[in-house]
Amino acid sequence: MATTLDLLLANKSARLLPSSTPLSSIDRRLYLSKRIAHSFTEFEAIRDSLVGRSDLLVTSVTKPFLKVMADFGIADDRSGTWRATDGEAKRYLTGGWLEEYVAAAASEAGADEVFCGQKIAWESGG
Numbered sequence: 001m002a003t004t005l006d007l008l009l010a011n012k013s014a015r016l017l018p019s020s021t022p023l024s025s026i027d028r029r030l031y032l033s034k035r036i037a038h039s040f041t042e043f044e045a046i047r048d049s050l051v052g053r054s055d056l057l058v059t060s061v062t063k064p065f066l067k068v069m070a071d072f073g074i075a076d077d078r079s080g081t082w083r084a085t086d087g088e089a090k091r092y093l094t095g096g097w098l099e100e101y102v103a104a105a106a107s108e109a110g111a112d113e114v115f116c117g118q119k120i121a122w123e124s125g126g
Contacts, residue, residue: 004113013125015121016119019118019119021099021117033098034101036101096117
């Protein structure tokens with residue numbers, strides 16, 4: 001009999017909260033997550049600019065990357081400066097992409113259950 005994460009947590013007075021990233025979102029952004037993983041050096045400067053940490057010089061290298069991010073709804077330049085579109089985009093840019101990348105790899109490897117961005121609540125006995 002397979003043991004689910006819910007059952008394992010219940011034995012420790014813990015439970016999953018309804019907050020994980022839907023697998024459909026992970027699948028939809030997998031191309032972008034893989035691109036970030038394979039071009040992390042270029043991504044770092046773009047990420048820092050999109051979340052307001054630094055300025056970015058848009059070049060022939062960064063522009064195509066920014067365009068892909070815009071296609072996925074992660075970045076836009078409507079204000080004349082490239083920025084993350086919203087809080088969810090900032091979460092993705094500052095680590096969510098890696099969680100999604102790993103979740104997709106676990107799913108592709110045949111994991112019984114995959115959760116991404118999952119929050120857990122527990123009761124302490126103190």
